[in-house]
Amino acid sequence: MTSDFATPAVTDPVPTEAPVLWYRDPISCLQSTFASVLARAGMNPLVALGAGWEFLYIPNDVRSEEFYYPCRHEGDLGRSLFPHHDVSSSWWCPADPDDPLRELREAMAERRLVIAAVDNFFLPFRPAFGDVHAAHLLVVHGLDERRGLVHVSDAMPPAFQGPIPLDDFLNSWGSANPQDRQDAFFSDSEISRRCLSVSVGSLRGGGADPGPERLAGWLRANLERFEDPGTVAGLGGLAGLDGFLRESTFRARAGEVRALQELYPFGWGMQAQAALHGELLRDRGAAWRSPALAGAGRAVESVAHAWTPLRITAAHGLDDPAAAADDLRRHAGVLRWRHTEAVESVQRALDEL
């Protein structure tokens, strides 16, 4: 079927059921949008997002996007974010430039949620509206072409769910997201009408409570990856973390702005992952009356907190990377030590499970 973009072959408006808004302060739109989709599929977002914990840095891979994440499985954010669950995802763009809404229309007709990349500059509900270009993700859960509306959901503050003008969505979705001096971290990355389709298979303990035995299996697998990351495209495990931190400090001392520029988006994914893994362990530790597991969770959360000064020092150091190198080295040392403590704590917690 072919259709004209100007006069698309519209279907009746699809009744929309807004997805769950799920948010934690250390996460980005990447985790919040996946959480909405997984919750719709019957998964507990904290259990699913908090099951995995690893370190992976892929050189020359970091992009200026809030939702950047180093993928162990190239191109598959779902499989990389959820190593212990049956989740996968794939990026796609509209096949027909004359009818860019065709795939979205089909997805909505089948009541499938779609994660769309957007530029905040064109979204009326985002603080950056009309001001700052920045790559972001939101969930599309309805398309009403007769009224010229797209129903979207965005858990990141200020949380928003509801219809926005189709033209605003199309401008945002198709934005070139040009370089913006107000945002050195999430601009200068073309949006290109990208979308993520997420596939969820069996729940595999993704419900409210995975149970001690299943969680123990996840923890063992995570610890093994810290010890031996296997075949990965970049720097993995604790040895990879050492190499990444050493390299980042070295590049900063050499005055390389790019080294600091990529620490902010890259570190966000690592920080969010540690925060959610830690919260899951602490939560289950309290529920199962396992002080060692709860304590291990808090130790992993300390890893998340140690990412803060590294990311913030880098962000504030763009004008003079060399001047920031000493502070980066010190914060890197703390982050490394927090990993050591947390890995040890998780190891001890396994004895209680």
Place this chain on the structure above:
Amino acid sequence: MIDTSAGSAYRAVDMAPYANNVGISAAGHTSRGAFNVWGNSFPAEHLPESGAPVSVGGVPFRFPRVGVGDDNARCDGQFIAVEAGRFDWLHLLTASERRAEDAVEMHFADGSVDPEWLRVSDFWAAPAWFGETTAFATPTMHYPHHVQRGVSAMLWSQRVPVTRRADLSGFRLPRNAAVHVFAATLQRTAVPEAGHDQ
């Protein structure tokens, strides 16, 4: 009035000499504030008046002077000397650019030094993750070019213990660019030291 006299349980610490950042702006001049790297700032119109005495959870603070330059100390390893005395707690009006935990050094007149944890939650529409008292939660956030409704700026009242039973002579803030201190108050030791009970 804020009571931090000799007989009071509290002693305000003058943080003005250590201020190095503008974290609060007026609605008409939002671009003057830059609490975080994005240039966001706390809205002055939803906070106490400049230099006003405030009480948060029973702890008195002197709110910083606002609109006349820097209003908070971005933590850069500043050492704050205090008149020596016995204290149990260092109370801070503080906020962080994302959650952070780092060490404050407590320095004592006898030469001893103890690091103690300072834990501060995110200022950007976040919960009190470390169990702080919410000092102020504003209905708006200032962006460089506009006032944003629906995003709260959070200012926390956090406390740091002074565990050593010795005269405190000063404290040193961490070198952590994420953490900001707007005001500080020391709480005197509640019960005088005594020997073993008979």
